[in-house]
Amino acid sequence: MAPVAELKLGRPYVLRLRNESPNSHPIHLHGQxxxxxxxxxxxxxxxxxxxxxxxxxxxxxxxxxxxxxGDWALHCHVVEHQKTRLAGFIRVI
Ligand SMILES: [Cu+2]
Structure with missing residues:
Protein backbone atom coordinates (compact mmCIF):
# COMPACT_ATOMS: atom_id res chain seq x y z
CA MET A 1 0.00 0.00 0.00
CA ALA A 2 1.34 3.44 -0.93
CA PRO A 3 1.34 6.27 1.61
CA VAL A 4 -1.37 8.93 1.45
CA ALA A 5 1.46 11.48 1.49
CA GLU A 6 5.24 11.43 1.72
CA LEU A 7 6.63 14.27 3.82
CA LYS A 8 10.21 15.48 4.23
CA LEU A 9 11.51 15.41 7.79
CA GLY A 10 11.55 18.84 9.43
CA ARG A 11 9.41 20.58 6.78
CA PRO A 12 6.07 22.33 7.43
CA TYR A 13 2.95 21.14 5.60
CA VAL A 14 -0.69 22.00 5.19
CA LEU A 15 -2.91 18.99 4.51
CA ARG A 16 -6.50 19.40 3.36
CA LEU A 17 -8.93 16.84 4.75
CA ARG A 18 -12.35 16.65 3.11
CA ASN A 19 -15.29 14.48 4.06
CA GLU A 20 -17.52 13.70 1.09
CA SER A 21 -19.38 10.89 2.85
CA PRO A 22 -22.74 11.13 4.69
CA ASN A 23 -21.12 10.26 8.05
CA SER A 24 -18.92 12.07 10.57
CA HIS A 25 -15.43 10.71 11.03
CA PRO A 26 -13.02 11.17 13.96
CA ILE A 27 -9.76 11.24 12.02
CA HIS A 28 -6.62 10.36 13.96
CA LEU A 29 -3.00 10.82 12.89
CA HIS A 30 -0.29 8.87 14.67
CA GLY A 31 3.21 10.17 15.34
CA GLN A 32 2.66 13.91 14.69
CA GLY A 70 8.47 6.81 9.98
CA ASP A 71 5.20 5.49 8.64
CA TRP A 72 2.27 6.87 10.63
CA ALA A 73 -1.33 5.70 10.51
CA LEU A 74 -3.98 8.17 9.40
CA HIS A 75 -7.40 6.67 10.01
CA CYS A 76 -10.95 7.04 11.20
CA HIS A 77 -11.49 5.86 14.76
CA VAL A 78 -14.76 4.13 13.85
CA VAL A 79 -13.71 0.51 13.34
CA GLU A 80 -16.47 -0.17 10.80
CA HIS A 81 -15.17 2.71 8.70
CA GLN A 82 -11.62 1.37 8.79
CA LYS A 83 -12.97 -1.83 7.28
CA THR A 84 -14.26 0.22 4.35
CA ARG A 85 -10.72 1.51 3.72
CA LEU A 86 -10.92 4.78 5.64
CA ALA A 87 -7.41 4.07 6.86
CA GLY A 88 -3.99 4.76 5.45
CA PHE A 89 -0.66 6.19 6.46
CA ILE A 90 1.69 9.07 5.86
CA ARG A 91 5.42 8.61 5.45
CA VAL A 92 7.94 11.04 6.96
CA ILE A 93 11.45 10.63 5.53
CU1 LIG B 1 -15.33 7.22 10.03
Whole structure:
Protein backbone atom coordinates (compact mmCIF):
# COMPACT_ATOMS: atom_id res chain seq x y z
CA MET A 1 0.00 0.00 0.00
CA ALA A 2 1.34 3.44 -0.93
CA PRO A 3 1.34 6.27 1.61
CA VAL A 4 -1.37 8.93 1.45
CA ALA A 5 1.46 11.48 1.49
CA GLU A 6 5.24 11.43 1.72
CA LEU A 7 6.63 14.27 3.82
CA LYS A 8 10.21 15.48 4.23
CA LEU A 9 11.51 15.41 7.79
CA GLY A 10 11.55 18.84 9.43
CA ARG A 11 9.41 20.58 6.78
CA PRO A 12 6.07 22.33 7.43
CA TYR A 13 2.95 21.14 5.60
CA VAL A 14 -0.69 22.00 5.19
CA LEU A 15 -2.91 18.99 4.51
CA ARG A 16 -6.50 19.40 3.36
CA LEU A 17 -8.93 16.84 4.75
CA ARG A 18 -12.35 16.65 3.11
CA ASN A 19 -15.29 14.48 4.06
CA GLU A 20 -17.52 13.70 1.09
CA SER A 21 -19.38 10.89 2.85
CA PRO A 22 -22.74 11.13 4.69
CA ASN A 23 -21.12 10.26 8.05
CA SER A 24 -18.92 12.07 10.57
CA HIS A 25 -15.43 10.71 11.03
CA PRO A 26 -13.02 11.17 13.96
CA ILE A 27 -9.76 11.24 12.02
CA HIS A 28 -6.62 10.36 13.96
CA LEU A 29 -3.00 10.82 12.89
CA HIS A 30 -0.29 8.87 14.67
CA GLY A 31 3.21 10.17 15.34
CA GLN A 32 2.66 13.91 14.69
CA UNK A 33 0.60 16.70 16.16
CA UNK A 34 -1.19 19.34 14.11
CA UNK A 35 -3.32 22.44 14.34
CA UNK A 36 -6.57 23.09 12.53
CA UNK A 37 -5.90 26.09 10.30
CA UNK A 38 -9.01 26.60 8.24
CA UNK A 39 -12.39 24.98 7.76
CA UNK A 40 -15.59 25.59 5.82
CA UNK A 41 -18.06 24.99 8.64
CA UNK A 42 -17.11 25.28 12.28
CA UNK A 43 -15.09 27.70 14.33
CA UNK A 44 -11.84 25.86 14.84
CA UNK A 45 -9.90 25.49 18.11
CA UNK A 46 -6.26 26.54 18.01
CA UNK A 47 -4.81 23.80 20.21
CA UNK A 48 -2.35 21.16 19.03
CA UNK A 49 -4.03 17.81 18.58
CA UNK A 50 -3.76 14.45 16.82
CA UNK A 51 -7.48 13.87 16.23
CA UNK A 52 -10.29 15.90 14.68
CA UNK A 53 -13.91 15.20 13.82
CA UNK A 54 -14.68 15.74 10.16
CA UNK A 55 -18.40 16.22 9.72
CA UNK A 56 -20.39 15.64 6.55
CA UNK A 57 -19.22 17.88 3.68
CA UNK A 58 -16.62 19.48 5.90
CA UNK A 59 -13.16 20.48 4.73
CA UNK A 60 -10.43 21.29 7.23
CA UNK A 61 -6.85 22.32 6.52
CA UNK A 62 -4.40 21.10 9.13
CA UNK A 63 -0.87 22.36 9.63
CA UNK A 64 2.02 20.33 10.95
CA UNK A 65 5.77 20.09 10.99
CA UNK A 66 6.86 16.61 9.93
CA UNK A 67 9.20 16.10 12.88
CA UNK A 68 8.90 12.37 13.51
CA UNK A 69 10.31 9.98 10.88
CA GLY A 70 8.47 6.81 9.98
CA ASP A 71 5.20 5.49 8.64
CA TRP A 72 2.27 6.87 10.63
CA ALA A 73 -1.33 5.70 10.51
CA LEU A 74 -3.98 8.17 9.40
CA HIS A 75 -7.40 6.67 10.01
CA CYS A 76 -10.95 7.04 11.20
CA HIS A 77 -11.49 5.86 14.76
CA VAL A 78 -14.76 4.13 13.85
CA VAL A 79 -13.71 0.51 13.34
CA GLU A 80 -16.47 -0.17 10.80
CA HIS A 81 -15.17 2.71 8.70
CA GLN A 82 -11.62 1.37 8.79
CA LYS A 83 -12.97 -1.83 7.28
CA THR A 84 -14.26 0.22 4.35
CA ARG A 85 -10.72 1.51 3.72
CA LEU A 86 -10.92 4.78 5.64
CA ALA A 87 -7.41 4.07 6.86
CA GLY A 88 -3.99 4.76 5.45
CA PHE A 89 -0.66 6.19 6.46
CA ILE A 90 1.69 9.07 5.86
CA ARG A 91 5.42 8.61 5.45
CA VAL A 92 7.94 11.04 6.96
CA ILE A 93 11.45 10.63 5.53
CU1 LIG B 1 -15.33 7.22 10.03
Missing amino acids: VFRQLRGNKLKLPSNWTDTIVLNRRETINIGLVADNP
